[in-house]
Amino acid sequence: MIDQLTTAALVVTVLAGLVAVAARDFLLSILSLSGASVALAVYFYLAGAPIAAVFEAVVAAGLVTVLFLFVISLTETDAAERISGAKLPVVGLALGLLLGVGIAVWTLLDPAAASGTDVAFAEALWSVRSIDLLAVTVLVFVGVLAVVRLTAERLEPAGDGEDGPTANSREVEP
Amino acid sequence: MSGTHLAIVPLIALFAGVFGAYLAGQYVRDRPTARSGVIATVSLLIALATTWLLWTRSLPIEYALLGEGVGIRVTALSIFLSTVACLIGLLVTVYAIGSEDARDAPDVYFPLVLAAVAGVVGIGLAADLFSLYVFFEVMAVATYALVPFAVDRATAVEAGVKYVVMNAAGSLLAIFGVSLIYAHTGGVLDFATLSAELTATTGPGPLEAAVLFLVIGFGVKAAVVPLHTWLPDAYTEAPASASALLAGLATPAAIVAMVKALSAVPEGVSVGLLLLVLGGLTMTVGNFLALGQRDLKRLLAYSSIPHVGYIVFGFGVGFYGGFGVAFDGALFHVLANAFMKGGAFLAVGAIGYRLAGAEGETRTLSALSGVGYRMPVAAGAIAVAVLALAGVPPLAGFWGKLFIVLGSAEVSGAVGVGLALLVIGNSFLSLGYYLPVLGALFGTPTDAVRTLDRTPTLLAIPILALTGGTILLGLAPAFGLDLVGPAAEVLESGLEVTP
Numbered sequence: 001m002i003d004q005l006t007t008a009a010l011v012v013t014v015l016a017g018l019v020a021v022a023a024r025d026f027l028l029s030i031l032s033l034s035g036a037s038v039a040l041a042v043y044f045y046l047a048g049a050p051i052a053a054v055f056e057a058v059v060a061a062g063l064v065t066v067l068f069l070f071v072i073s074l075t076e077t078d079a080a081e082r083i084s085g086a087k088l089p090v091v092g093l094a095l096g097l098l099l100g101v102g103i104a105v106w107t108l109l110d111p112a113a114a115s116g117t118d119v120a121f122a123e124a125l126w127s128v129r130s131i132d133l134l135a136v137t138v139l140v141f142v143g144v145l146a147v148v149r150l151t152a153e154r155l156e157p158a159g160d161g162e163d164g165p166t167a168n169s170r171e172v173e174p
Numbered sequence: 175m176s177g178t179h180l181a182i183v184p185l186i187a188l189f190a191g192v193f194g195a196y197l198a199g200q201y202v203r204d205r206p207t208a209r210s211g212v213i214a215t216v217s218l219l220i221a222l223a224t225t226w227l228l229w230t231r232s233l234p235i236e237y238a239l240l241g242e243g244v245g246i247r248v249t250a251l252s253i254f255l256s257t258v259a260c261l262i263g264l265l266v267t268v269y270a271i272g273s274e275d276a277r278d279a280p281d282v283y284f285p286l287v288l289a290a291v292a293g294v295v296g297i298g299l300a301a302d303l304f305s306l307y308v309f310f311e312v313m314a315v316a317t318y319a320l321v322p323f324a325v326d327r328a329t330a331v332e333a334g335v336k337y338v339v340m341n342a343a344g345s346l347l348a349i350f351g352v353s354l355i356y357a358h359t360g361g362v363l364d365f366a367t368l369s370a371e372l373t374a375t376t377g378p379g380p381l382e383a384a385v386l387f388l389v390i391g392f393g394v395k396a397a398v399v400p401l402h403t404w405l406p407d408a409y410t411e412a413p414a415s416a417s418a419l420l421a422g423l424a425t426p427a428a429i430v431a432m433v434k435a436l437s438a439v440p441e442g443v444s445v446g447l448l449l450l451v452l453g454g455l456t457m458t459v460g461n462f463l464a465l466g467q468r469d470l471k472r473l474l475a476y477s478s479i480p481h482v483g484y485i486v487f488g489f490g491v492g493f494y495g496g497f498g499v500a501f502d503g504a505l506f507h508v509l510a511n512a513f514m515k516g517g518a519f520l521a522v523g524a525i526g527y528r529l530a531g532a533e534g535e536t537r538t539l540s541a542l543s544g545v546g547y548r549m550p551v552a553a554g555a556i557a558v559a560v561l562a563l564a565g566v567p568p569l570a571g572f573w574g575k576l577f578i579v580l581g582s583a584e585v586s587g588a589v590g591v592g593l594a595l596l597v598i599g600n601s602f603l604s605l606g607y608y609l610p611v612l613g614a615l616f617g618t619p620t621d622a623v624r625t626l627d628r629t630p631t632l633l634a635i636p637i638l639a640l641t642g643g644t645i646l647l648g649l650a651p652a653f654g655l656d657l658v659g660p661a662a663e664v665l666e667s668g669l670e671v672t673p
Contacts, residue, residue, distance in 0.1 A: 128243035135296060135308045138189050139315055142289040145196065146319030149282045150334075 006046045012039035030068045037061035096141050180228060181237035181248045184221035184256055185299060188292035191217025192285045199281025207280040211271035214284040218267060218291065222260040229253050233660075236301070244364070246299040250660030254505065255298030255430060257657060258512050262423045263291035265636035266415045269520050272632025273527055275323070275413035283323065289316035290419060294427040303352050303363040303435060310348070310431050314341055314395060317424050320416040321408045333407035340404045341395055348391025351435075354384035368438040381443050385436065389448060392432035397425055397482050399456040406463075409475030414523020417471070421478045422516035426485060426508040433489045433504075437665050446494030453490045454596055457483025461603045468538045470556075470614075471522050473607060474515070477563060480600060481511050487597065488578040491585065492666065500581025501662035502655070507574030509654050510562070510647055514571055517640030518559035521552040524633045532622040539610060544619025548626040551634045553615045555641040562644045564608045565601040570647035573654070575601060 016036035023029040037060035045053035191214055199210035228235065228248055238245030246252075267287060270276045276283035293313025300306035318341070322334025356363055358381060359371040372381065390401065397405040405425075409417045436445050460479025467473035488504025491497060522537075525545055529536040536542075546553035562569035575597060582593035629637070647654050 129304075130239040130243055131245055131301075132305050132308045134189070134239065135305070135312055138192055138289060138292065139308070139312045141192065142286065142312065142316050142319075145282045145285055146315065149279060149319050150322065150325060 006043060009039045009043040009046065012036070013043065030065055033068075034061040034065040037064075096137065096144075100137060178231070178235060178237065180224060180231075181235045181246060181299075182239065183224040184228075184260070184295055185246070185292060187217045187220040187224065188288050188295060191288045192292065195284040195288060196281050199279075199284065207276055208271060210280040210284045211267055211276070214267045214288050215264060215271075217288060218260050218264045221256070221291075221295065222264065225253060225256040225260060229257075244302050244305060246296075246305075247301040247365070248299060249664045251430075251434070251664040252295075252298035254509075254657050254661035255427065256295045258509055259291045259294035259298075259423055259427070262419065262512050262516050263287060265516065265520070265639055266419045269418070269523070269633055269636040270413075270415040272630055273413075273415065273523060274530075275415045275523070278323075282319070286316045286320050287415075287419060289313070290320070290424060294423055297427055297431045297434070300365075300434075302365060303355060303368065303438070306431060306435060307349055307352050310392070310395075310428070311345060313424055313427065314345060317416075317420060320419070321412045323413050323416060324411070327411070329407075330411040333404075333411035337404045337408040340401070344391050344394025344401070346391070347387050347394075351384050351387030351391055354387060355381075358384060365434075365438055369440055372438065373440040381439065385439055385443055385445060385448070388435050389432060389452070392428050392435065393452070395425065395428035396432060396486070397456075397479060398452050398486060399459045399479065399483070402456070402460070402479050402482075405479060406472055406475045409478065409519075410469070410472045414519055414526065417475070417523070418516040418519035421475070421519055422512040422514075425478065425482060426511055429482065429485050429489070430505075430508060433665060436493070446490050446492070449486050449490030450494055450593070451490075453483050453485075453487025454593075455483070456480065456486060457597070457600045459483075461600050461607075464604070464607045467607060468540070470537050470539060470542060470611065471519070471526075472537075473539075473611065474518050474522060477604065477607065478515060480604060481507070481515070481563070483600075484575060484578060484597065485511070488574070488581065489665075491578065491581045491593065492662075495581075495585055496666070497581040497584050498662065498666055499577050499584070501666045502658055503574050503577025503579075503581055505658045505662045505665070506577060506651070506654055507571070509658060510570035510574050510644070513640050513643040513647060514559045514562045517555050517637055517644060518563070520633070520637050520640065521555040521559070524552040524629050524637060525549060527630070527633065528626050529622065536622070539614035541620060541622065543614050543617040543623065545623050545626065546615040547619055548623055549629050551629040551637060555637045557612055557615060558641050558644055560608045560611050562648065564605050568645075568648045570644045570651075570654075572648060573651040 013036050016032040016039060019032040020029050020036060023032065037056055041053040041056035041061065044050075044056055194217065195210045195214045198213045199206045202209040231248075233249055233253070235248040236245060237248070267284065270283060270287065290313050293309050293311070293316060296309025296312060297306060300309055318334070318338045321337045322330045324330045352363070355368075355372070359368065359375050362368060362371040389398075394401045394404075409421055412420060433449075436449075439445050457480040460476065460481075460483055463479065464473060464476035467476055485504045485507050488500050488507060492500035492504065525542065526536065528549065529541075546557070558569065562571040565571045565575045579594045579597050582597060583590050585593055
């Protein structure tokens, strides 16, 4: 079971990495990069390095992806238009789902394979406080929604009328 | 572990609803408001139904998410909070589908409402102090975005900033209080053993410090005077359905969260006295602030402060002397307040919905003169709610206050009489601003009011349901007491559990 998961995690990492390089669509590229990070984090965890896994998931999959998205949305190219508006929350949701999958994999697995204080910490985080972790996942998602709402005016490209970001980007889409 | 998967279903249904309502609002081009709202309604109905199923089981039920670690504990208090939260959430959602509240961004609005409800449900279910804080935050963060939801209105954004800044500071203090308790017990936060642990151990500092931080931290969200200054603006500027959710659910739930945390504090720390003083101050100051308000929605917002006061005061009396009847009264008032305030804010919103096109002031009492003849449902709901809020006998608000007064009178000697008179005096004081509302609603109609349409059906349903609840709870308080009594017992006995 563990072996197959390890292989699967590595395969997903490589595939997602390839897609990230090959994709012409910025959004797809960034998303698959963060997907690769999540898969890599799963692999780290299986290999007995839970702390590295946590940081990989939080920093690489979460923070770096968000930074990419913000930088691209600042460049005012076609890509920015694609990402602005409705797509940003979609990205947030996708990230949340990816993290959720990662969390589910971690918590379902038996952490007995590894040992040490690192594991004790990870166990405290993922197993003992799983209900809080679930709540925090929702909390982060709600926070993203709140930010999306509060910055609704500013996300909109200038001079596009008064429609909300959702309606606006629907017109842009083919 | 005497667990059943049913225990987690309400929470999971609401969490799934948060994501589901978002996706529906985002990807359905055709009438996203209705689709998103229907998903929210369905998840609330599932949560309500499972809560009722849990109610029929023997409590408490312990459940951990993956069979280990800190889980949730379903007690009578959880059932109580879950029922109130899902009911109010359901009616608010139906209202928001029919009104303009969510029109701009239904994909954001309904998830936020669901998250606020889920937070309150979680407050009831939380098995330890840290989980309590996390769920409190889920509720708080959801309301952070609901207050300034009309982002194109500067006053709403201003109210939102005030609300977020004050409550974020409050949350910090609350988590600091939790950490002090954690240090005190050397790592025990579980409600089942916390009280005994706090008695047995002596931590680094006085336990009073932790209690103060918890009271102030949760007290900001609960709008206890002098931490109430965000409330009038926030309730006035939020969309009607969000105001109803805040006033009817979120603010009282913050008090319950505070009391749940404090119920673990052993005797010897004068929690009761502290809450008594704060409650007395809150209801008196709140009533004086509400006097003389001319804007109907703002008046209702101000009048929420004294009701926070009654509830805190009731809990204070309960802790002070260990009087069960005061706990009953305070929790009953939480229930009654949900119906009264919810109904009133929704009805004011319905009138605003019809008056939206009119010029000039549309919410002042003089501008609303005679609205009772054109919109009998909304105005009637406000009239019933206002009478109930004032504590007029055959309505819901009467019983909670009566039990609180009875509890106060049990405090021995002149002090008890004085406390009882304080509550009664405040009730009469509140008539000073509730009666002009009645006068205005059925006065001579103004020109703008003369042409108003009736209350829209979809808005009338939740308003009538809440008004019906207010009347029913007043006529047959036993319905409410069935729910409230066991919950109050849980709070009173300090959530100690012997599995």
